[in-house]
Amino acid sequence: MSETVAVIDYGMGNLHSVASALQHVGAGRVLVTHDADQIRAADRVVFPGVGAIRDCMAEIRRLRCDELLQLALIEQRKPVLAICVGMQALLSRSEENGGVDCLDIVPGTVRHFGQPLVDAGGQRLKVPHMGWNEVRQVGQHPLWQGIPDASRFYFVHSYYVTAADRSLLAGAVDYGVSADAALARNNLFAVQFHPEKSHTAGLQLLRNFLAWSPPC
């Protein structure tokens, strides 16, 4: 239990909730940081994000968090959990702010929900997609352990992810379109929802992340 989790802080929004939720589910030590040495030395990495993608990407690059993330993912092969805009930043490109190039770690796009958005019954849907929606789990993954399929998680976003490689899909959510709610690849798990704000199911996912040993 003396493990260290680094929550990458690139100055966008409040990371207090992510850190306290991790602490609540038994993380040994949680560091909210953009310090290269601390992130390099951490056992696990959380890559969160809120706000607009252009500012996020600018800060990620300025603070060289992109390099640290690549290091953790590819060379060190540490468990990495990306959350919300952290997930979106992994894709190739986002439509937000007139179009912004992202990290291209996971090929694919981030698109606006669009208006008018309607559900299968023709009911108008509001954007942002804000609130508790059901996540359909796709396949088995250690991070879904103990979480019933179709559990509700808290979402708040206006742009949604579609990974090019559909075999990466670990969870989907319906909101006018079918959006990627969770993606999994080797030691990476990325979620569009906020586990730190998703009460029981979200805390279980964070607990699972702390216990996760992805195959090398």
Place this chain on the structure above:
Amino acid sequence: MGLAKRIIPCLDVDNGRVVKGVNFVGIRDAGDPVEIARRYNEQGADEITFLDITASHEGRDTTVHTVEQIAEQVFIPLTVGGGIRSVEDIRTMLNAGADKVSINTAAIHNPELVQQASERFGAQCIVVAIDAKRVADVDGAPRWEIFTHGGRKPTGIDAVAWAVKMADLGAGEILLTSMDRDGTRNGFELGVTRAITDAVDIPVIASGGVGNLDHLVAGILEGGADAVLAASIFHFGEYTVPEAKAYMAARGIEVRT
């Protein structure tokens, strides 16, 4: 199945204490917002709104501390409103652990604040609170205006047009309170709720006047609200959050259980 309609208990807090009084069944009035927020979290509330009515400047530090404590223990979204006047105030509350910040009077004096805040922090955390009151009809059509100072001071601003403007400036959500109904327990003012939910593409929270569970149902089914906010029906232990959800679910409303 899709997005659940949300139930949001609201805490009115003055100098670190819940002022409307809270009396859960079998539990004495605690008055401690952290305790109360934790209990609503356990009951399955979908979010919590914390309305700071502290008048003194010194009291604001207490508020920040209380928000920090709630955020450490409550793992559902927390909205903080009351006395937010600047980008700096918003930053302070978000850093303390609020997920969203609700702007009311300051948006009227300075609409650009909504735009600046949305660009800086993202639309998802900027809620604009609208206190609306019915005024004389225009050509036989009902009209609602924005009032400040607890519903005493008219502004002349049309509530529906204002909601549209706020959404255009980057608000992520509208918290709509009917000042005609607030505290009456006669139910939401459904006319203004429907007019605003139809006019904007962002989610709308209905507030003001809930006295029973049928009012919550009407807010969603007739008013078209995406979320319903209530204080006293939960505080005084008349209904629990699970009872409210079961009641709504039985009437075909999708809720998170």
